[in-house]
Amino acid sequence: MKPILFDFSPAQLEQFVLDMGQPKFRAKQIGEWLSRGAPDFASMKNLPENFRRDLDMAAQTLPCKIVRKLESSDGQTTKFLLDMCDGEQIECVLMRTSYGNSVCVSSQAGCAMGCRFCASTLLGLKRNLTANEIFAQILVAQWELRSTRGGDRPVRPNGDPNNGDVSHIVVMGTGEPLQNTENVIGFIERANHDMGIGWRRITVSTCGIVPGIDRLIEWGRPINLAISLHAPTDELRGQIMPINNKYKLDEVLSAAWRFTELHNRQLMIEYILLGRKNAAGETELYNATPEYAEKLADLLHGKNCMVNLIPWNAVDERDFAAPSGNAVHRFQDALIKRGIHTRIRRERGTDIGSACGQLRLNNARKK
């Protein structure tokens, strides 16, 4: 396998350039291109053409390359399927929003958690991603943003959420971030340090790994925490999320409240609304009944949180169905009546299979 220059320290990069018979300053030029996310050596326009060709034979730039890129019809969402150096594939999604450009990154290739509504876990866990591999996903999105607007610098100072670059990060793609906590922490530190992305514009989502939440508390950075809850009782949650057999709801939520109280942050609660087809082919509500809305309100009453309701995005292998728009609104109304901040997450990029893990799964099926 060719060495990945993105993984080199400045000193290693300098030595590599010297070994190729080039002056030291070329290492700095290459380093700058890498920090902008240059996908190949051909893009490094200030290097001599023959050196770019030699580099191409000897090394690669980032630890991942784009295999497929899908644009939603409204042009607001771009989904990337990326090949890692060992042949594993991952996804990341760029979402252009009114508040800035947000990137949803994967933290693992596959997932071991086995949530019954999710495509990402169907092929099991392949491996953890390194901090560099997670960070490279941000650079892929950044390169895309800058190339589509035809400039390779931010249009406003670094750190300004509307500077045209990546401004927000959600660690909510394939994988369970808190099964790979140290690499996720390393990645976030780097995104904050190198790209000026503020702690409060970074969200980590977990299905409820309590020791991982405790580690985030110990780490002490005021990022946002999201809990994939999806059910308000242990009984129901245990049926769709095997992790609930290890960490019960009250244990997960008390760790989450400890985190949010420490940083005075609102806890994000993710709740996928699921239905099921009955024998007559009609959709029956599963975790989206008014009774479950009441139970969820009981659980969250008086707490500083925001519930994101996510109508289910179909995955062929899973036998759930999306509840009707009316059922979704009824569920939301029941929570709002009880004083729980709730919003329905706008479905982004449904035309490009934006459900977590769907693109990777579809591609693996074709292999």
Ligand code: SF4
């Ligand atoms: S929902 Fe998240 S934690 Fe659960 S299987 Fe999918 S990727 Fe893993």
